[in-house]
Amino acid sequence: MVGKKKRSGLLRRPKSITGNHTVPKSIKPQNARQLIRRFHVLEKNKFSIIDKIKRINNIPNLTTENYREILSKTKLFKDSYDKSFEEHKNTLTKKSFELITIDDSLTESELYQKLASIDAEVEIRGGLKAYQLASTQGQNGKRGGDSSKRLVEWLKESLYSHKLENATALEIGCLSPDNAISTSGLFTEVSRIDLNSQHHLILQQDFMERPLPTDSSEKFNLISCSLVVNFVPDSRLRGEMLLRITKFLKKPTNSSISSLFFVLPLPCVTSSRYFDKDSLNKIMKHLGFTEVHYYEAKKVAYWLYDWSGEVSNLNNHFKKQEIHAGPNKNNFCITL
Ligand SMILES: C[S@@+](CC[C@H](N)C(=O)[O-])C[C@H]1O[C@@H](n2cnc3c(N)ncnc32)[C@H](O)[C@@H]1O
Structure with a gap:
């Protein structure tokens, strides 16, 4: 049986400003690759914001899935997030590729606003469904x-x-x-x-x-x-x-x-x-x-x-450290 969970985060049902779904039927390969990259950037930034909010408010169990449910009880979140979400939904378009900078200078209210702008962009782009469509049509065709x-x-x-x-x-x-x-x-x-x-x-x-x-x-x-x-x-x-x-x-x-x-x-x-x-x-x-x-x-x-059936003892063994210096590098890493 397929268990349908209540949608949150990227799983939220994609709607346009007018309430219509915005997932296209097909995407050109080049647009698909661009969309996939943009989704990765948005997800990564969202994760960093949640991590900061988690530390500021000491909520260890805060995740990209449950933050709305948990934070919507506070006035600061409601005031900052809701307003910013509506603003971005009305101004962002699929052609906007705003640079997102997350650093320690951001106040809690600014973090909520950035989070809202990311969520609005994900929604405008058609949510996880659009990402999956891009993965199927763009990447798959290419490889x-x-x-x-x-x-x-x-x-x-x-x-x-x-x-x-x-x-x-x-x-x-x-x-x-x-x-x-x-x-x-x-x-x-x-x-x-x-x-x-x-x-x-x-x-x-x-x-x-x-x-x-x-x-x-x-x-x-x-x-x-x-x-x-x-x-x-x-x-x-x-x-x-x-x-x-x-x-x-x-x-x-x-x-x-x-x-x-x-x-x-x-x-x-x-x-x-x-x-x-x-x-x-x-x-x-x-x-x-x-x-x-x-x-x-x-x-x-x-x-x-x-x-082999056996895992060696792991003790923060594989850390993030620079191994290839130089320009035009990405920051992908797996740590354990
Ligand atoms: C780029 S698509 C790749 C799909 C397919 N496996 C392929 O190789 O073409 C990535 C898929 O992984 C799914 N995914 C990402 N994280 C996941 C998780 N933690 N559990 C289950 N599915 C996940 C996403 O929803 C998305 O559909």
Whole structure:
């Protein structure tokens, strides 16, 4: 059964100023890429603002999902956020790409105003639905379609052929139940989840809130996490997502796999000031993963990792530090 949660944050139903939905039917590839990048910027800034508000007001459980519910009880939030939200909704257009600066000079009221401007922009751009449409139409087309085709190709190799009997899979961030992972016939069961389900066969669920398995029958032989970790707005949460994945994998046996299919936009590992392929593989090794396959397309990098069943002791081991200096670098990082 698909559980529909009350929508908040990016999950809020997209409406225009006039109340009409603004998600277009199709987006040109170039616009799609621009939209995807803008959503990442908005999400990242929203995360930093919530983090600051959390510290100022000492509300440790404040998140990008629950802040409206919690903060709307205060007059300062209502006065600053509501007014700014309406103002931005009436003035911003899909062509506005305002530079967002979040620093320590901002007052609490200014933080609420910035938060409102981000939310208004997300709404004007069509919310998470528009982001997903852009991901499907823009990125997918460019990289030759559904990324799980590559996974299926790899799994059909002799290395795995005798280890897939009764194998199950979990697809995190699933846009379609017709992806190769589901249609290949390699898995007896594929569970699909997404923050915003677009199909009744995809469970609407945040992986970070998926209840932990109580026994092996609730775990999977393969987890697919394609272009999801880069959507997570903070390096620490990205690391937590990777660690959490290990809790959902079955232990490998001589006759069954325990693997992770992982995909990132190529610049995350080729153009970051703080991260590269080596950093990723060090983290993955610590989590018990061994790289079995790697493929670099023009814009996207694909990995297939086998999991050993054991995670090494983690103690804030992988920190954010500059490893590639120079201009034109991005700030992508995963910490653990
Ligand atoms: C760029 S799309 C990628 C979709 C698809 N996996 C692919 O490779 O084309 C990222 C998807 O991940 C989903 N997502 C991001 N964080 C998630 C989370 N914590 N739990 C479940 N889905 C998530 C988003 O809703 C979005 O649909």
